[in-house]
Amino acid sequence: MARKRVIDVTTATRTLSRNENGTIVVLDRAAGSTITLPSAGRGLEFQFVVKTSGAYTIDAGTDKIRGALLQSEDDVASHSFTADPASHVKIEMGGATTQTGGLVGTNITLTCDTDGIWTASGSSVATTAGTATTPFSA
Numbered sequence: 001m002a003r004k005r006v007i008d009v010t011t012a013t014r015t016l017s018r019n020e021n022g023t024i025v026v027l028d029r030a031a032g033s034t035i036t037l038p039s040a041g042r043g044l045e046f047q048f049v050v051k052t053s054g055a056y057t058i059d060a061g062t063d064k065i066r067g068a069l070l071q072s073e074d075d076v077a078s079h080s081f082t083a084d085p086a087s088h089v090k091i092e093m094g095g096a097t098t099q100t101g102g103l104v105g106t107n108i109t110l111t112c113d114t115d116g117i118w119t120a121s122g123s124s125v126a127t128t129a130g131t132a133t134t135p136f137s138a
């Protein structure tokens with residue numbers, strides 16, 4: 001089996017292209033990053049892995065996000081959050097400052113099986129500070 005391509009994101013912004021389909025995107029910037037997805041087209045898939053805790057945003061632009069993420073709070077409790085495909089276009093993780101995820105160990109996959117819609121799956125690690133909050137946003 002061939003190895004997947006890996007992209008290390010160490011800058012404030014990164015726009016992914018369709019040519020990078022199947023890539024593992026390693027989030028490695030303590031100050032966080034905003035990653036913009038290409039237009040959702042059938043067969044596209046990206047995996048996001050947090051190597052350095054930070055405030056990360058995955059932005060689908062005008063495409064929608066559906067699916068669910070399991071979120072654990074520093075091994076204390078867990079929650080499940082479901083995206084609303086009518087309005088959600090981003091996954092926003094606040095890192096160590098909020099309870100929306102973005103800590104080391106977060107692993108999220110976005111797959112497109114329908115043009116214009118990304119399906120999210122995976123898990124997010126969050127701090128125990130505050131109230132558990134969905135990482136999905138409009």
